[in-house]
Amino acid sequence: MTNSTLTQATARDWLRRQSRWSLPEIIFWPLLLLPFVLFPTYLPLANQIAIAALFALSVDLILGYAGIITLGHAMFFGLGAYCAALLGKNGWGEPLTGLLIAGAFAGFIGFVASFIIVRVQHLALLMITLGLGFLTLELANSLGWLTGGADGLRVPRTWPIFNYFRFDLWGYTAYGYSLAVLFVCFLLSRRLVNSSFGLALRGVRENSTRMPAIGSAYKSHQQIIYTISAAMAGLAGALLAQTTSTVALEVLSFNRSADVVVMLILGGTGRLYGAIIGAIIFLVARDQLAGINPQYWYFWIGLLLMVVVLFMPKGILGFISRLAGKRD
Structure with a gap:
């Protein structure tokens, strides 16, 4: 058996092991249904967490797996939100x-x-994504006749899902809908990263200059994952518009792009579940800290972020994996 055949067999075995569902994973998803029973008054917050987790998941695909750093991914979140809002405003409220x-x-x-993103790296990539985000924000602000400008858009109530599940004031349908979309996107992302394409993405992240030497068209890989990530971010934005019936310029803001990066740092990049855990920690902490100290709650978020970066550089999930003796 040649070295090439052995390498392929090893890769296949590794991907097969990665694709298996572990017991913690099987337990994790039913736990996300607990707000329906134990915390019904927090269902609107749970809905926001599900949407933020989906957005963070989209960023993790490019940052954690392909090494594409971004500070402007809210552009796609906002585009999805405005697209869904304009559809609803013009009479099409069917959610799916x-x-x-x-x-x-x-x-x-x-x-x-x-096509622009794959041509730059490092600091230039940060500036390009940041610039695209600012351009989109100002464009939406200037097109007030279409987007509502600083006043935002009021979206007519979304039609019932499957013409049966109506969006209620308590958030039962909204959270169930957002959680279902998050789960489907997670399954697709999990299948994607645990494939040969996912291995190629990891290769791009680790050393993009060596990928052409083994015959990998790494730029096309980056373009594909960036497109998928943008579409997923758009889904998250559309969920926000459909479940809250409002869209403001804030959906395109730098703060939203920065917050999602903080979520990934907290949970751990390149892990998928890190996006969900990070979203839960960040939004629950923000909700509780804002209630305790409405003016200075960002101070405590910053302190939490510093603790995680200093003592858990690979995020909370990375720290747990290290305690369990698992290698990345």
């Missing part, structure tokens, strides 16, 4: 088709932007 259209639109813009 609106969700898919919004995701496809954000994905198309992401595909166009990817």
Whole structure:
């Protein structure tokens, strides 16, 4: 057996092991249903967490697996939100088709932007993504006749899901809907990263200059994952518009892009579950700290972030894996 055959067999075995569901994973997802029973008054917050987790998951695909750093991914989140809102405002409130259209639109813009993204690296990449985000924000602000500008958009109530599940004031349907979309996107992401394509992405992240030497078209890999990530971010934005019936310029803001990076740092990049854990920790901490100290709650978030970076550089999940004796 040649070295090449042995390497391929080893890679296949590793991917097969990675694809198996572990017991903690099987337990984790039913736990996300507990707010329906134990914390019904916090369902609106749970809905925000599910949406933020989906957005963080989209960023993790490019940051944690492909090594594409970004500070402007809220552009795609906002595009998805405005697309779904405008569909609803113009009489089309069917949630699932609106969700898919919004995701496809954000994905198309992401595909166009990817031709620029794959040509720069490091600090230049940060500046490009940041600039694209600011450009989109100012464009939305200037097109007030379409986006509502600083006043935002009021979206007519979304139609019932499958013409049966109506969006209620307590947030039962909204959270169930967002959680279902998050789970489906997680399954797709999990299958993606635990494939040969996912291995190629890890290779790009570790050393993009060596990838062409083994025959990998790494730029096309980056373009594909960036497009998928943009579409997923658009889905998250569309969920926000559909479940809250409002869209403001804040969906395109730098703060939203920065917050999602903080979530990934807290949970751990390149792990998928890190996006969800980070979103839970960040939004629950923000909710509780804002209630205790409305003016200075960001101080405590900053302190939490410093503790995690100093003592858990690979995030909370990375720290737990190290305690369990597992290697990345």
